[in-house]
Amino acid sequence: MNKISMGIWGNTNLRDRFNINGFGEDVPVIDRIKQVGETEGIDGIELHLPTEINDANADEIARVLDEYNLQIVQLCGHTWTEKQYKFGALANSEDKIRSNAIDRVKAALDMGARFSVPISVLWPATDGNDFPMQTDYLSLYERYLDSVRRILEYLHQNDYSTKICLEPKPFEPRSYIMMGTTGQALCIVNEIDDPNFGINLDIGHSLIARENIEDQLSLIARYGKLYHTHFDDNDMQADIDLPPGTISFERLVSIIYILDEIAYDGWFGLDLFPYRDDPAEYMKLSVENLRLAQQVVGLMNSKGARQLRHSGAHGPEMSRLLRDCIREAK
Numbered sequence: 001m002n003k004i005s006m007g008i009w010g011n012t013n014l015r016d017r018f019n020i021n022g023f024g025e026d027v028p029v030i031d032r033i034k035q036v037g038e039t040e041g042i043d044g045i046e047l048h049l050p051t052e053i054n055d056a057n058a059d060e061i062a063r064v065l066d067e068y069n070l071q072i073v074q075l076c077g078h079t080w081t082e083k084q085y086k087f088g089a090l091a092n093s094e095d096k097i098r099s100n101a102i103d104r105v106k107a108a109l110d111m112g113a114r115f116s117v118p119i120s121v122l123w124p125a126t127d128g129n130d131f132p133m134q135t136d137y138l139s140l141y142e143r144y145l146d147s148v149r150r151i152l153e154y155l156h157q158n159d160y161s162t163k164i165c166l167e168p169k170p171f172e173p174r175s176y177i178m179m180g181t182t183g184q185a186l187c188i189v190n191e192i193d194d195p196n197f198g199i200n201l202d203i204g205h206s207l208i209a210r211e212n213i214e215d216q217l218s219l220i221a222r223y224g225k226l227y228h229t230h231f232d233d234n235d236m237q238a239d240i241d242l243p244p245g246t247i248s249f250e251r252l253v254s255i256i257y258i259l260d261e262i263a264y265d266g267w268f269g270l271d272l273f274p275y276r277d278d279p280a281e282y283m284k285l286s287v288e289n290l291r292l293a294q295q296v297v298g299l300m301n302s303k304g305a306r307q308l309r310h311s312g313a314h315g316p317e318m319s320r321l322l323r324d325c326i327r328e329a330k
């Protein structure tokens, strides 16, 4: 059964641009990790370096992970929260800034090696444009790929087993973020063609790009490049990061169905932003919905879903089977 991890950037006070103070209270990193540890059904955390883990608190984090039987599943170099990165990071036009971003990712890999972290995400948050013609995308791709190659070279030199994952998102914080769709990210991953470089599909990002996630997951799987997942839900307007299955439980089942079909054995990551609600409730609801969706998928397969899907000619029957299995699952 796929294990579930939680991004600890989500269980603290969260700010939005209309309320820069947030509606909650800041929670220290250690307490966030403890809260995840106290949540039944979650076995891992995801976090950023240096904002959430760094040399100063790594020993204490190690003790808490041990105490709560948690592991770090994903550790990402933070390359979008400092002034220097306002016009990009791994694709920045200034050599010094781009080199700082590369060093940041390398530092996350070094820290990750200490904790045997399997996944490190690259999210090109500020590499993009707001104004028309503001950004030379031809050069952006040149520089981004060069940065990725340098990071992978470092990874192999050090014999790290970490898998680096591109996480595409079409917009926010920029009006457009480079390679914002799943197919674009996969194109770059296939060009790099390194066993340690793949995709982290964030369901919410794919939804705001109005993608058909069944198709995207199947295409990534065709190349064996699905290394990680981020679960959340939204109504295709904004990446609001609600618990998976809360906007459309049927869609969550369809996603889990494909993951089961392609034998995805990685983690189900939670990328949640409870701006107004109790993060513990978000985590609990997420675990419930993911496990329920898995039960529904099991039921569907036991009732002939694979055979029904084969011809692509049984839409109404599949819909009925899905409905009835949701009713039957507990």
Ligand SMILES: [Mn+2]
Pocket: 167, 202, 230, 271
């Ligand atoms: Mn994500």
